[in-house]
Amino acid sequence: MSTVQSPPSAGRLTGSAGAPSLPEGARQVTLVRVLRSEWTKLWSLRSTRWSFAVAFITMAGLGPLIAFFEMNRWNQLSLSDRLLIDPIDKSLGGHYFAQLAIGVLGVLVISGEYGTGQIRSTLLAVPKRLPVLWAKILVFSAVTFVLMIIAAFIGFFAANAIFTQHHVNVGIGAPHALRSIIGAALYVTFTGILCTALGTIVRATAGGISSFVVILFVLPPVLFLLPSSLHDSINPYLPSVAGAAVATAVPDPHTFSPWGGFALYVGYVLFAVAVAAVLLKTRDA
Amino acid sequence: MIEVNHVSKRYGDRVAVEDLTFTVQPGVVTGFLGPNGAGKSTTMRLILGLDRPSSGTATVAGRSYLDLRAPLHEVGAMLEARAIHTGRSARNHLLALAQTHGIPDRRVDEVIDIVGLTGVARKRVGSFSLGMGQRLGIAVALLGDPHTVILDEPANGLDPEGIRWIRTLLMELAREGRTVFLSSHLMSEIQQSAEHLIVIGRGRLIEDAPMADFVTRASADAPVRVRGPQLTALAEAILAAGAVSVEPEPEGDALRVQGLGAEQIGEAVAAERLVLYELTPLQVTLEEAFMSLTHDSIEYQPTGAAT
Numbered sequence: 071m072s073t074v075q076s077p078p079s080a081g082r083l084t085g086s087a088g089a090p091s092l093p094e095g096a097r098q099v100t101l102v103r104v105l106r107s108e109w110t111k112l113w114s115l116r117s118t119r120w121s122f123a124v125a126f127i128t129m130a131g132l133g134p135l136i137a138f139f140e141m142n143r144w145n146q147l148s149l150s151d152r153l154l155i156d157p158i159d160k161s162l163g164g165h166y167f168a169q170l171a172i173g174v175l176g177v178l179v180i181s182g183e184y185g186t187g188q189i190r191s192t193l194l195a196v197p198k199r200l201p202v203l204w205a206k207i208l209v210f211s212a213v214t215f216v217l218m219i220i221a222a223f224i225g226f227f228a229a230n231a232i233f234t235q236h237h238v239n240v241g242i243g244a245p246h247a248l249r250s251i252i253g254a255a256l257y258v259t260f261t262g263i264l265c266t267a268l269g270t271i272v273r274a275t276a277g278g279i280s281s282f283v284v285i286l287f288v289l290p291p292v293l294f295l296l297p298s299s300l301h302d303s304i305n306p307y308l309p310s311v312a313g314a315a316v317a318t319a320v321p322d323p324h325t326f327s328p329w330g331g332f333a334l335y336v337g338y339v340l341f342a343v344a345v346a347a348v349l350l351k352t353r354d355a
Numbered sequence: 356m357i358e359v360n361h362v363s364k365r366y367g368d369r370v371a372v373e374d375l376t377f378t379v380q381p382g383v384v385t386g387f388l389g390p391n392g393a394g395k396s397t398t399m400r401l402i403l404g405l406d407r408p409s410s411g412t413a414t415v416a417g418r419s420y421l422d423l424r425a426p427l428h429e430v431g432a433m434l435e436a437r438a439i440h441t442g443r444s445a446r447n448h449l450l451a452l453a454q455t456h457g458i459p460d461r462r463v464d465e466v467i468d469i470v471g472l473t474g475v476a477r478k479r480v481g482s483f484s485l486g487m488g489q490r491l492g493i494a495v496a497l498l499g500d501p502h503t504v505i506l507d508e509p510a511n512g513l514d515p516e517g518i519r520w521i522r523t524l525l526m527e528l529a530r531e532g533r534t535v536f537l538s539s540h541l542m543s544e545i546q547q548s549a550e551h552l553i554v555i556g557r558g559r560l561i562e563d564a565p566m567a568d569f570v571t572r573a574s575a576d577a578p579v580r581v582r583g584p585q586l587t588a589l590a591e592a593i594l595a596a597g598a599v600s601v602e603p604e605p606e607g608d609a610l611r612v613q614g615l616g617a618e619q620i621g622e623a624v625a626a627e628r629l630v631l632y633e634l635t636p637l638q639v640t641l642e643e644a645f646m647s648l649t650h651d652s653i654e655y656q657p658t659g660a661a662t
Contacts, residue, residue, distance in 0.1 A: 090356075090381070090416055090429075090502035090503075091502075092425060092428045092429065092502075093428055093499070093500040093501075096425050096428040096456070096499070096500075097425065097456060097457040097458075098424040098425045098456070099424065099425060099426070099455050099456055100457075103454055103455050103456065103457050104455050106454040106455075107451045107452070107454040107455045108451075110447060110450055110451040110454055111440075111443070111447075111451045114443045114444065114447035114450075114451070115440070115442045115443060116442060117442065182440060182442070183440065186437075186438075186439065186440045186441050186442075187434075187437055187438040187439065188438060188439055188440040189438075190405055190434055190438035191438045191439060191448075191452060191495065192452075193404075193405060194403060194404075194405070194426060194427070194430075194432055194438075195426065195427055195452050195455040195456070196426075196455055197404045197420055197421045197423060197426055198421070354400075354405065354406040354407060355405045355406070
């Protein structure tokens with residue numbers, strides 16, 4: 071393994087005949103090393119800590135807040151309104167806004183490099199280029215998923231502790247509960263990956279953020295302007311609709327199944343990543 | 356050693372670099388000179404694999420930059436436009452780059468010390484002055500202890516003391532046998548350190564010669580001032596002897612002769628039995644020599660009487 075320090079190992083480079091010799095102990099670029107580098111880059115910026123904090127607080131806190139308000143007006147609600155409250159979906163409502171903070175950060179992870187010129191330093195160190203994209207996505211999505219799954223569990227249990235007052239709470243063993251919690255974290259994580267891909271494609275912060283806001287937040291309401299039959303046939307295929315189903319206990323009956331929809335969303339994300347990879351590899355930096 | 360082989364680069368319709376061929380040898384400082392917009396930065400970006408040549412090849416130590424397995428150990432580069440995220444500290448910037456090659460943290464602190472940024476290493480780069488930014492750029496270039504150093508306008512924004520520091524550093528790197536390639540649009544910035552000169556204008560090679568040759572040629576091309584009572588007759592005699600140009604000086608009582616040495620002018624004038632009051636070989640600074648070399652290739656000429 072090339073990370074071994076001593077004795078001289080396969081990872082150590084030696085100058086071949088004719089070429090200038092490399093410094094003592096010189097080692098080559100590997101994906102693991104680029105991952106370390108991207109980890110350092112991610113945490114050494116203020117915007118990272120802020121965005122993660124906002125996403126975490128929103129994801130963990132919005133559900134309990136919604137639960138608190140619902141319970142406050144419980145006595146004014148009709149029976150049918152009470153039945154419409156789904157404790158799982160209310161407790162995970164934060165994911166809708168958490169994806170905004172994660173999305174912005176996902177764009178910034180790469181667009182911040184283009185905006186400042188940092189990308190040139192990065193690509194001089196890793197001229198193969200693609201390891202940079204893989205490392206950014208792996209580091210960012212791993213951190214996002216860990217934070218979001220913890221926040222989703224906190225939100226779920228805190229909200230349901232409040233719902234308990236009126237006996238509408240559900241446990242973790244309830245149908246769809248665990249799947250929705252994991253699904254919410256997965257959906258937000260893949261939104262982050264989508265946004266890193268968009269940021270790589272447009273190479274600008276403003277353009278990257280507006281493109282993901284259009285895709286995830288503007289397209290769905292705009293689609294309502296279409297005739298309802300057309301709307302109903304297109305709607306399930308919208309990235310946000312397909313992707314969010316997995317984070318929803320009681321999905322819209324006109325959409326795909328939770329995992330089916332999420333698979334489609336992952337497909338969209340992977341397509342965007344593929345486009346980003348091709349452009350990163352072939353464009354002048 | 357850097358080898359640029361028939362490299363051309365077009366951005367859409369604009370030709371940035373055209374059929375450029377030159378070699379940068381190890382062990383000496385090579386100056387890369389040209390007016391603004393001549394294609395110096397583009398050439399460096401092509402060598403460093405940031406841009407792809409439209410045709411031709413550029414190699415470092417015999418290989419394309421894109422094929423280097425440990426690029427920071429082979430080439431240290433500093434680009435003109437600051438290529439550093441302003442939100443990060445200098446140390447974290449270096450650390451992130453070092454980690455891609457498994458370069459130990461102690462080397463990071465070492466280069467910070469070499470460029471004299473120890474006191475501000477943990478400050479955000481956004482708060483740095485231009486000169487501090489340049490020093491950080493040099494630190495990045497030195498990080499992997501590379502055999503080749505490529506610097507785009509390293510003297511930009513530095514005070515005289517900083518320029519002297521860079522000059523000493525680069526000459527030392529060359530003395531250690533490294534290849535040192537630096538660009539500038541001012542001859543004065545590199546004339547004391549560069550031993551070899553590559554001059555381009557409008558993306559084409561104009562000059563590729565040892566600095567000493569350039570200096571000799573520049574002084575050979577220096578004009579000679581000629582004064583006498585019969586300027587018209589003097590001008591005719593000198594032109595007949597083979598001068599490239601003879602022009603009246605602005606003050607009107609003397610001639611400025613190009614392309615003929617003082618000795619030949621003296622002989623020619625004596626043969627015509629004309630009277631001379633003054634025969635003065637004029638000094639040409641290297642800057643002037645460089646300017647006249649690239650005069651035709653300046654992309655944005657001031658129009659009107661100024662030229």
